[in-house]
Amino acid sequence: MFLWGTATAAYQIEGAAAEDGRGVSVWDTFSHEPGRTRDGHTGDVACDHYHRWPEDLGLMSGLGVNAYRFSIAWPRVQPLGTGEVNAKGLDFYERLVDALLERGIQPVPTLFHWDLPQALEDRGGWLNREISEIFAEYASTVAERLADRVPLWITLNEPFVHMAYGYAMGVHAPGQALLTGALPAAHHQLLGHGLAVRALRAAGARQVAITNNCTPVWPASQEEPDLRAAEAYDILHNRLFNDPVLLGKYPDLSAYTPALDFLHDGDLEIISTPIDALGVNYYNPTRIAAPAADGLPFADAGITGHPTTAFGWPVVPDGLRELLTGLKTRYGSALPPIHITENGCSQEDTVTEHGTIEDEGRIAYLEAHIAAMRRAMAEGVDVRGYFVWSLLDNFEWAEGYHQRFGLVHVDFETQRRTPKASYSWLKAFLEGQNTDT
Numbered sequence: 001m002f003l004w005g006t007a008t009a010a011y012q013i014e015g016a017a018a019e020d021g022r023g024v025s026v027w028d029t030f031s032h033e034p035g036r037t038r039d040g041h042t043g044d045v046a047c048d049h050y051h052r053w054p055e056d057l058g059l060m061s062g063l064g065v066n067a068y069r070f071s072i073a074w075p076r077v078q079p080l081g082t083g084e085v086n087a088k089g090l091d092f093y094e095r096l097v098d099a100l101l102e103r104g105i106q107p108v109p110t111l112f113h114w115d116l117p118q119a120l121e122d123r124g125g126w127l128n129r130e131i132s133e134i135f136a137e138y139a140s141t142v143a144e145r146l147a148d149r150v151p152l153w154i155t156l157n158e159p160f161v162h163m164a165y166g167y168a169m170g171v172h173a174p175g176q177a178l179l180t181g182a183l184p185a186a187h188h189q190l191l192g193h194g195l196a197v198r199a200l201r202a203a204g205a206r207q208v209a210i211t212n213n214c215t216p217v218w219p220a221s222q223e224e225p226d227l228r229a230a231e232a233y234d235i236l237h238n239r240l241f242n243d244p245v246l247l248g249k250y251p252d253l254s255a256y257t258p259a260l261d262f263l264h265d266g267d268l269e270i271i272s273t274p275i276d277a278l279g280v281n282y283y284n285p286t287r288i289a290a291p292a293a294d295g296l297p298f299a300d301a302g303i304t305g306h307p308t309t310a311f312g313w314p315v316v317p318d319g320l321r322e323l324l325t326g327l328k329t330r331y332g333s334a335l336p337p338i339h340i341t342e343n344g345c346s347q348e349d350t351v352t353e354h355g356t357i358e359d360e361g362r363i364a365y366l367e368a369h370i371a372a373m374r375r376a377m378a379e380g381v382d383v384r385g386y387f388v389w390s391l392l393d394n395f396e397w398a399e400g401y402h403q404r405f406g407l408v409h410v411d412f413e414t415q416r417r418t419p420k421a422s423y424s425w426l427k428a429f430l431e432g433q434n435t436d437t
């Protein structure tokens with residue numbers, strides 16, 4: 001069965017930050033620090049999904065999706081990240097999973113979508129190798145409760161973005177700006193992934209995946225310096241996270257680090273523990289030029305000539321086809337089936353005087369990207385699912401509530417949910433689908 005779903009993440013929708021024993025996450029800390037997020041927005045309340053989840057499940061049933069990708073808040077399950085388990089936290093996710101299954105919607109939980117328990121950050125976060133083992137213990141705790149009912153698990157969401165924004169540039173939690181000093185945070189996330197795959201399987205998990213955010217990299221020209229820079233960026237953004245998982249080795253990282261001091265014997269074997277699927281999040285390609293000065297070995301040259309989202313991201317649907325066929329060319333038989341675990345766009349949605357949201361741009365975006373995915377499938381790429389980011393407008397990290405990605409509009413003053421035109425479009429589209437394709 002092809003999975004057609006929507007995707008969300010715990011910190012972006014749940015709210016109830018201090019309720020029922022939930023511990024503090026790095027995003028609670030970060031978003032409460034002055035100047036970290038636009039207008040000082042926090043996820044304290046977000047979409048209040050922790051209380052309104054039955055309504056949100058109703059919206060999904062109405063939409064006709066057969067899958068839902070959400071994330072589990074580690075600090076809700078283990079307030080200090082390790083040791084004592086918060087029964088109310090685990091109960092919440094169990095209720096959610098059971099209610100999804102009752103409605104014929106497959107639950108696809110992600111175990112880590114950036115909300116590390118603050119107590120673990122205080123021990124060095126993902127820069128500390130021990131966190132990898134601790135993550136696997138948490139994975140095991142959750143799976144022991146839910147593995148009998150969950151068809152597909154995702155270990156990590158976008159370890160590249162978490163490393164780059166959270167540890168290299170400091171624009172996401174935990175707010176560290178270590179530049180290439182952030183590389184251990186990549187390795188320890190990947191090690192945590194591999195250990196978690198083993199822990200999940202030991203607890204009876206059926207299928208396990210990792211979600212990587214991937215981008216086709218376009219050199220700004222065919223000149224040698226631009227080609228070299230594009231290759232360096234491709235290594236950092238894509239291959240650093242796909243090669244060890246799929247091939248059991250790191251790409252050449254010499255442009256970023258003289259030595260892989262963080263790599264221990266046996267790590268790559270753990271990281272490349274076979275997975276059942278690769279989750280791919282696609283938003284846009286990246287155009288790269290040679291760096292103007294010393295520092296990183298590339299420069300973002302920007303993409304012109306394409307429409308842009310409210311975020312300013314270029315809309316290039318065929319980039320999804322290019323990405324998927326490129327993965328197949330690069331990894332061949334080592335590439336497992338793919339799920340598009342996120343794809344969508346932010347728009348400046350406005351509510352009309354009739355109370356409707358006519359987000360035609362989002363409809364065009366989704367239609368074109370689904371068509372591009374299908375072209376890749378026709379070219380032989382094994383894609384098994386497509387998840388729209390996102391079900392609801394939500395807390396968009398450093399942008400706060402300013403970027404709206406939802407199929408459903410959320411009024412953050414009243415928490416009123418209003419399905420947008422794109423919701424009706426997707427509903428009609430799904431009604432016309434054979435779920436096997």
Ligand code: IFM
Binds near residue numbers: 009012158281389396
């Ligand atoms: O909102 C994020 C999500 O948490 C991870 N992938 C990209 C989305 C849009 O920026």
